[in-house]
Amino acid sequence: MQLLINIDVPDLAAAEALYTQAFDLTAGHRFGAGGVELLGLQAPIYLLQNAAGSVAAADARRGYGRHWTPIHLDVAVERLEPALERALQAGMRQETELREANWGRIVRLADPFGHGWCLLQFVGRGYDEITTN
Incomplete structure (x- = not known):
């Protein structure tokens, strides 16, 4: 697949x-x-x-204002600050402050078309820092 x-x-x-x-x-x-x-x-x-306004699925119509969806995309980067600066200069909008966790660092963004994105920088063992099995 x-x-x-x-x-x-x-x-x-x-x-x-x-x-x-x-x-x-x-x-x-x-x-x-x-x-x-x-x-x-x-x-x-x-x-x-x-x-915008065209049929998306069933009776739903496409809209490009900021919207929430249970699916978004994360882009893992080596260094968060330069990647964030590049994304902002390209036209993305920062929605949160940089947040630190034991697995890494994250910041949420939105593009001009309403889609949510995250930039991640893993540290240590990344998500393995929080796995339970």
């Missing part, structure tokens, strides 16, 4: 510029004017242009 990450955006060019700058990704395949593959993480990210 392979994991593919699809992210709906209302403006493909703006989203491509944001994510390539914020996370040091590169464009792979293009799918006409409606999609682009971004490479550089363990799973490819596919940006899919879909207009």
